[in-house]
Amino acid sequence: MELQQFKYDNKIVKYFVIATVTFGLIGMLVGILMATQLFLPEANLGLQFTTFGRIRPLHTNAVIFAFVGNAMFAGVYYSMQRLLKTRMFSDRLSWIHFWGWQLIILAAVITLPLGLSTSKEYAELEWPIDIAITVIWVVFGINMIGTILKRRERHMYVAIWFYIATFVTVAVLHLVNSFEIPVTMFKSYSWYAGVQDALVQWWYGHNAVAFFLTTPFLGIMYYFLPKAANRPVYSYKLSIIHFWSLIFIYIWAGPHHLLYTSLPNWAQSLGTVFSIMLIAPSWGGMLNGLLTLRGAWDRVREDPVLKFMVVAVTAYGMATLEGPLLSIKNVNAIAHFTDWIIAHVHVGGLGWNGFLIFGMLYWMIPRMWGTKLYSTKLANTHFWIGTLGIIVYALPLYTAGVVQSLMWKSFNAEGFLEYPNFLETVTQIVPMYMMRAVGGVLYLTGAIMMAYNLVKTAKQGSFIAEEAAEAPALEKKKIVGGHWHAVLERKPVIFTALTLVAIVIGGVVEMVPTFLIKSNIPTIESVKPYTPLELHGRDLYIKEGCNNCHTQMVRPFRSETERYGEYSKAGEFVYDHPFLWGSKRTGPDLHRVGGKYNNVWHFNHMLDPTSTSPGSIMPPYAWLFTQSIDLDETAGKIKALRTVGVPYAEGYEATANDDLMKQAREITADLAASDIEISEQAEIVALIAYLQRLGTDIKVKSNDQNP
Amino acid sequence: MFKHYFEKIHNVEVWPIISLTIFFVFFVGLMVYVWRMKKDYVEEMSDIPLADDATTISPDFKNENH
Numbered sequence: 001m002e003l004q005q006f007k008y009d010n011k012i013v014k015y016f017v018i019a020t021v022t023f024g025l026i027g028m029l030v031g032i033l034m035a036t037q038l039f040l041p042e043a044n045l046g047l048q049f050t051t052f053g054r055i056r057p058l059h060t061n062a063v064i065f066a067f068v069g070n071a072m073f074a075g076v077y078y079s080m081q082r083l084l085k086t087r088m089f090s091d092r093l094s095w096i097h098f099w100g101w102q103l104i105i106l107a108a109v110i111t112l113p114l115g116l117s118t119s120k121e122y123a124e125l126e127w128p129i130d131i132a133i134t135v136i137w138v139v140f141g142i143n144m145i146g147t148i149l150k151r152r153e154r155h156m157y158v159a160i161w162f163y164i165a166t167f168v169t170v171a172v173l174h175l176v177n178s179f180e181i182p183v184t185m186f187k188s189y190s191w192y193a194g195v196q197d198a199l200v201q202w203w204y205g206h207n208a209v210a211f212f213l214t215t216p217f218l219g220i221m222y223y224f225l226p227k228a229a230n231r232p233v234y235s236y237k238l239s240i241i242h243f244w245s246l247i248f249i250y251i252w253a254g255p256h257h258l259l260y261t262s263l264p265n266w267a268q269s270l271g272t273v274f275s276i277m278l279i280a281p282s283w284g285g286m287l288n289g290l291l292t293l294r295g296a297w298d299r300v301r302e303d304p305v306l307k308f309m310v311v312a313v314t315a316y317g318m319a320t321l322e323g324p325l326l327s328i329k330n331v332n333a334i335a336h337f338t339d340w341i342i343a344h345v346h347v348g349g350l351g352w353n354g355f356l357i358f359g360m361l362y363w364m365i366p367r368m369w370g371t372k373l374y375s376t377k378l379a380n381t382h383f384w385i386g387t388l389g390i391i392v393y394a395l396p397l398y399t400a401g402v403v404q405s406l407m408w409k410s411f412n413a414e415g416f417l418e419y420p421n422f423l424e425t426v427t428q429i430v431p432m433y434m435m436r437a438v439g440g441v442l443y444l445t446g447a448i449m450m451a452y453n454l455v456k457t458a459k460q461g462s463f464i465a466e467e468a469a470e471a472p473a474l475e476k477k478k479i480v481g482g483h484w485h486a487v488l489e490r491k492p493v494i495f496t497a498l499t500l501v502a503i504v505i506g507g508v509v510e511m512v513p514t515f516l517i518k519s520n521i522p523t524i525e526s527v528k529p530y531t532p533l534e535l536h537g538r539d540l541y542i543k544e545g546c547n548n549c550h551t552q553m554v555r556p557f558r559s560e561t562e563r564y565g566e567y568s569k570a571g572e573f574v575y576d577h578p579f580l581w582g583s584k585r586t587g588p589d590l591h592r593v594g595g596k597y598n599n600v601w602h603f604n605h606m607l608d609p610t611s612t613s614p615g616s617i618m619p620p621y622a623w624l625f626t627q628s629i630d631l632d633e634t635a636g637k638i639k640a641l642r643t644v645g646v647p648y649a650e651g652y653e654a655t656a657n658d659d660l661m662k663q664a665r666e667i668t669a670d671l672a673a674s675d676i677e678i679s680e681q682a683e684i685v686a687l688i689a690y691l692q693r694l695g696t697d698i699k700v701k702s703n704d705q706n707p
Numbered sequence: 708m709f710k711h712y713f714e715k716i717h718n719v720e721v722w723p724i725i726s727l728t729i730f731f732v733f734f735v736g737l738m739v740y741v742w743r744m745k746k747d748y749v750e751e752m753s754d755i756p757l758a759d760d761a762t763t764i765s766p767d768f769k770n771e772n773h
Binding site: 008079082083085153155157158159222223226227230231232233236237240241244245248467468469470471505506509 | 726729730733734737738740741744749750751752753754755756757759762763
């Protein structure tokens with residue numbers, strides 16, 4: 001066997017590392033800015049671009065796709081070359097991937113604060129950026145599969161399987177969920193409506209967690225943890241079972257985000273069952289990680305890399321036990337829409353992803369620069385301040401979630417709501433919001449220490465851009481026999497196809513019946529498409545990200561029907577492209593807000609929320625009163641919605657603006673009666689029209705209701 | 708668009724049964740395979756991440772444990 005000499009590409013890893021640290025700090029900083037606004041609304045600096053509703057998607061996208069995404073690529077490019085004993089397939093593709101991804105992040109940083117958003121969580125970016133993501137993701141995939149094909153190691157280590165599953169599944173998720181019809185350059189409507197849109201979105205949202213935040217990092221764990229502990233993984237057999245059960249089961253669990261909503265019951269049950277089954281593979285992975293350290297626990301006391309990894313894997317175990325528990329309907333009834341969920345995701349985000357990334361960076365950087373870590377002491381301090389940060393972040397939010405939920409649900413002896421005013425339940429938890437912000441500051445402080453430590457480490461070493469290596473070429477001889485799985489490991493293309501099949505089955509079985517069987521979404525005759533003015537108002541609701549704090553989903557609980565009105569029916573959302581059910585109630589549900597207050601109330605409330613609701617933590621929306629809606633876009637919106645199935649009459653786009661102005665004049669005339677002067681085209685008028693329409697259709701003729 | 712394709716699918720109700728069967732057969736097969744895996748093969752596989760140190764030939768670069 002001839003020994004071949006080649007070089008590992010460390011430069012691409014270095015660039016991804018720099019991007020990871022940079023965007024990590026930025027993403028966390030935006031998080032703190034948001035967290036501060038929850039007890040100090042003025043912290044939006046009085047600007048629309050930095051107000052909670054708009055920067056919440058900026059925070060989630062920055063942290064998920066910029067911080068964790070770049071870290072994933074750094075880890076994959078580093079470990080893959082070494083596990084396969086080859087350089088990456090193509091340097092050019094590596095660099096297109098790197099710069100393409102950074103440009104996408106830049107586009108997100110510009111468009112999200114401008115309010116250019118689809119409103120679908122973790123998929124907020126508008127259609128041109130969606131296309132760019134698709135292209136760059138395919139580049140990454142080609143580079144990865146190409147590397148696997150030219151490998152010098154016959155067998156694919158389990159980490160590689162996780163990387164393949166990540167590539168395949170994220171591609172499918174992104175494509176299916178991003179089906180949208182463009183209206184303008186930066187505005188589109190989801191192809192799906194209402195319940196179907198919600199199902200597709202949470203199939204995506206849940207599996208983004210699974211295949212962007214979990215599988216690549218399990219791969220990274222299976223490579224870096226044995227490296228750092230200097231001993232092989234506890235059980236390779238377990239890792240095989242862990243892998244297949246994880247990717248088979250995860251894809252089904254999405255509907256647990258929609259328990260007690262208008263989603264058909266069978267789909268909710270499916271989500272619950274598969275979520276509970278997920279405990280097994282998740283804990284299989286966690287135990288495999290922790291048991292890898294058997295006999296090396298003494299080193300955990302000294303080595304910051306191992307410390308970070310142990311806490312990361314433990315946080316993974318906690319989050320993956322909590323997740324299935326939250327998917328049980330009666331637990332979900334308490335936790336859903338509260339800060340409990342925010343605490344849950346941050347145990348995963350800060351603990352699992354964050355700490356694993358920190359561990360990986362502390363391990364890689366000294367090696368790539370051929371030196372030792374600048375300060376182990378500082379890394380240990382980072383570890384403790386970071387751990388403390390997670391605790392100070394999560395505990396207050398768990399408390400806040402439970403406290404608020406119990407307040408929502410509590411009835412007095414007379415059978416009335418104990419806290420009929422939603423605001424009472426908010427002011428109660430404001431101190432917890434303050435503590436949470438402190439937790440975030442601690443965590444960020446630790447990350448800054450790490451950035452300093454890593455820069456110092458790099459400065460004292462010299463960067464090994466091209467790391468020389470040698471390995472025998474892979475013999476081309478045909479190997480017959482062996483077990484089918486061993487054969488599979490040698491055939492990456494078949495393996496990729498099989499992974500695709502595994503993840504597609506779940507999605508198809510869940511979604512097809514919802515699209516297919518009409519009885520899943522009973523139609524309600526009195527539900528009509530939005531008027532042109534309401535449509536503009538709805539798009540403003542999306543632009544301002546109102547759905548980040550307000551739900552539009554009254555669940556069938558007495559505590560909710562008492563507070564908000566009739567529970568939400570699937571048939572009410574058939575023209576909602578996209579659905580706007582929301583996932584968090586920082587403010588009250590808005591599905592039945594139509595007609596609840598008069599126009600003047602809404603006008604004053606949006607201008608200064610504390611004038612109508614003393615103590616409110618909602619920011620004033622002054623710009624809605626000076627900015628105007630663009631009437632030129634009306635026709636395009638009507639046409640686009642008609643394409644996706646909203647029954648606007650043919651040619652209606654020509655007269656839509658007449659209807660729009662008529663409805664606007666009714667509202668301004670009503671406001672004028674209370675001595676309020678405002679232009680008919682002011683954004684606030686459209687928003688009021690939309691809010692007043694919300695949830696009123698079923699009241700038009702109540703005998704039309706389909707229970 | 709999807710909607711129209713899906714509506715044309717016949718006998719869609721057997722899909723869950725097919726999936727369950729695929730699941731069951733696959734996982735039983737997987738268990739049997741894992742159970743019967745050869746010990747030296749398992750060891751070889753789990754050593755892959757540790758073995759890559761041996762491939763590195765730069766003299767100024769050593770993977771020391773800290």
